Amino acid sequence: MQIHNQGLPHAAQRVAPQHPALSFQVWLLRALKAEGQAWQTALSYPALYILLFGMALGFLVAVQVPLNYSIDVGIEEGYGGDLPHLRNFNTAEQDSHGTYRWTRDEARIVMPGLGQRAVTVRLDFFPISAEVLAIGPSEIELWVQGEPLATLPVQMPGGHYSIRVPSHLLEQGTLDLLIRTATFVPPDPDDPRSLGTPLDRVTVSTGTSFPAAPDWGAFGLWLAAALLAWATMLRALDAVPRAPHWATGLLAGVAPLVVLSAFLDRRAGHSGAQPALIATVISYALVLALRPTVRYLARQLDIPLDGRTVGWLLLIVVLAFGTRYGGRLYPRSMHGDIGFHTNRFNEVTGGYIYIVSRNRGVNFPYPPGPYLVLAPWLLVAPDPSYLLQLSAALVEGLSALFIYAMVARTGAVAAAWRQRQQHHTATRQSRAPPLYSRIALLAAGIYVFTAAGYMTTWWSFDTHIYTQFATLVLITALVLFGLRCCTAAPRPITPLWAAVLLLLVGLVFLGHFGFFINTALLGGMALLIVLPLAWRGVAWAQMARTPLLVAGVGGLCLALLLFYTAYLWLFIEQARVTASSGLTGLAERAPVPRWYLWQVLWQVGIIQHFGFFPLLLAPLGVWQVGRQGRPAWIMGGLLVGSFLVSLAFAVLPFITLSTQSTRWLMFSAWAVAIGAAFAVQLLWRSGRAARLLVAVMGGYVLWNTFVFWIGPMLWRIRPPEPF
Incomplete structure (x- = not known):
């Protein structure tokens, strides 16, 4: 018996079942093609390049501005706090003279975002007793990038020393000052610490040398984060009328704040680049994953959700996530109870x-x-x-x-x-x-x-x-x-x-x-x-x-x-x-x-x-x-x-x-x-x-x-x- 297919629609005659792996490959290719087209569209707006140029110019100008930043040693919270810039120091202490920390052998002072320029570092040391002078270190060695910089005497009245650090010793605009001293253990049997000498304050100042090169790595990461933020907003708002205008307005509101932070606190411009990029990468992936998922669940649960609304909803989600996770990744941010919960988790x-x-x-x-x-x-x-x-x-x-x-x-x-x-x-x-x-x-x-x-x-x-x-x-x-x-x-x-x-x-x-x-x-x-x-x-x-x-x-x-x-x-x-x-x-x-x-x-x-x-x-x-x-x-x-x-x-x-x-x-x-x-x-x-x-x-x-x-x-x- 011969069966004719003349009664079937023309399209149905050509349909053949596909292997699941082949279907997935087709879906993946279509998704990648759609994503490529979305990026092509995102990169076609002149407003993006104007904003990126403005950010770049702002960062370049910020690094030229003279800096005078004081670190109050022993203060862990607030403007001028010493963390995380002081590393391998003892815990903070306080007496009648104020707050301070004892150094250990090979204590370090790290200050990023200064630019490739010469800086002056002022170190203020606390007074010490005759007993500490007798059993403690007699001198302090300062090193930068493996090169000896200065040798300072340890004195009972304390001391105030200013040291000039040449520009070639600031790798990528970061000061990494190593403090080497002999150490001693206090006579108190309940105090096993290794002590060097007490440091009270650190002041880092720059001159007016021009031009000063920024940290090009952080510079590039910030621009990449801004580009990804733009793309994330466009992908979230793709069904919203005038989505590029909304994305431009949002990025234009955030970019000046980022540049302003670089002016107010040079370290923020350096240390915030990597957290910002990580947060925007994950936010972009969230938008791609959540859009079909949210629409599917809304249909299953009879929740009204049109294209415009889902765009704004996804934007709320990624902004809430990005500001939280990016903030947690920032190295100077408040740690809270993360150590406690890590221990409990283990x-x-x-x-x-x-x-x-x-x-x-x-x-x-x-x-x-x-x-x-x-x-x-x-x-x-x-x-x-x-x-x-x-x-x-x-x-x-x-x-x-x-x-x-x-x-x-x-x-x-x-x-x-x-x-x-x-x-x-x-x-x-x-x-x-x-x-x-x-x-x-x-x-x-x-x-x-x-x-x-x-x-x-x-x-x-x-x-x-x-x-x-x-x-x-x-x-x-x-x-x-x-x-x-x-x-x-x-x-x-x-x-x-x-x-x-x-x-x-x-x-x-x-x-x-x-x-x-x-x-x-x-x-x-x-x-x-x-x-x-x-x-x-x-x-x-x-x-x-x-x-x-x-x-x-x-x-x-x-x-x-x-x-x-x-x-x-x-x-x-x-x-x-x-x-x-x-x-x-x-x-x-x-x-x-x-x-x-x-x-x-x-x-x-x-x-x-x-x-x-x-x-x-x-x-x-x-x-x-x-x-x-x-x-x-x-x-x-x-x-x-x-x-x-x-x-x-x-x-x-x-x-x-x-x-x-x-x-x-x-x-x-x-x-x-x-x-x-x-x-x-x-x-x-x-x-x-x-x-x-x-x-x-x-x-x-x-x-x-x-x-x-x-x-x-x-x-x-x-x-x-x-x-």
Whole structure:
């Protein structure tokens, strides 16, 4: 029998099945071709070359400006601090003369970014006793690039010495001064240090020699980072009208700040180049990976997401990631608790799971969940320190996606519900859906760009960061689950929902002890609402009851059985001490005055965490959420519940006079962001005066964030500890 294909379409006659490997090769070739075309387009805009030329000119001019920089030895934080420029010195000390450090043999002073020019180095040494003079070094040798520079005498009154360093000894514009002395061990048997001589201050000054060559390596890295930043913004905003104009404006705003930093602090121009390039490379890869992933997940979860919105959302994600990770990589930035978490990570991966930590005088369980989740990634990133910092910055950036998903989905369902209500009401006409996508974008931006998130970054509260992210994912899942239950034509609730919620609850409960307490209270309030409604026959509550019980009760039981029961006797003893002596007795600390507690709450919590105005606007925003309609009450209820938990722990210290904290304010950071976004949208639509007020408030919030980003990064100025 002969079968003819005349009835088949012409295109179908030529289709043949392809091997999966061949299909992947075709996809890869198409992706590479598309990426090449995107780069060709990105490099075709004259504005890019104007900006790059302006940056290059700024760096060249900055290195010609005379420099006079003083390092206050023994001061580790603030402008003029001595780290990381002083290397192989002893720890900082202080006496009646001021702060200082003892040298060791082959101590070094490293100062980058000076340019290829002669510099004058002034060394101020502290006075020493006759005993130290007798057993200590008698002279100090100075070396640069393996060449002897000077030999200085050690004197009892101290000394002030100025040394000229020729330009040819500054390799790539970096001063690397080696201090060699004999050392001695103090007579005190409890002091095993090797001491040389005490150094008080270092002053580096340059003349007006022209021209001075910059560090060409750092110069090239900065231009490459700017080029990648431009390409990243264009790739993120490719569906946004006038994307090149937006990219030009953003880069034109950042480039002068980079050049200004090179003028104000020559070291920033040198040391910041490599971190900036690394952050932009990863940000570019993030845009490429997230664009198809986010669109696919949005379609699967019925989250409204058009091309323009996804562009701005990706830009928020990469800016949040880049400013955090690039800042952490900057060599002079505040280290925070990264050493602590690296040690804890190594302990957990080595099998030491049940860890006890101590905070403000009280022992508490230290859950290992985040470390166990990260442990498999050691196969591709063997350095735990960099793995912790990279993953923490990544989850903070990705948090914007979940804020957007929660608000946008709620807005879409609420808009559809209002349209149905208005359709059945003859006296009202249907109106256009609200601007929920814009509100969702604004909420995502507020969440990741207020100062509180950068505080956790600089303190390197890594388990806090991971667990706050897990809590946000859990709340987003609860909102999407609730909307699924209460829609007009609810879909079947599969066991997968219960499994996902159970997994997320477990991650939170085994991630951070404070978030365990906060989330358990919020979940308990939610069950106290859902279970009575289900008993009364409310359909959506009956659908939600079983998955919520499985997740809440199951997650609690697993956390208790697998981890917290190991600390049962610790909890019993702490309860006994607290019952007899209060929390101050448990911490063995004096009661904290209420005026001081209020001062910290007002200055640090209300003003500095979020820049005051988001917290001020949040209640108005919660009211506005409630006005969106019944579907929005799910998210609104979680907003109110989070604020109630935070309010309870905000009041508790005024009763106990103790400073123990469950990180209650950070627990409600998502609620503050969403509430503020709804309030801002309401004000923005209320006239020109209201818009001006919004602009002023937004400017203050961004300035507050900038202060707590730039200070810890450039000068290791400690921000407030988030609570």
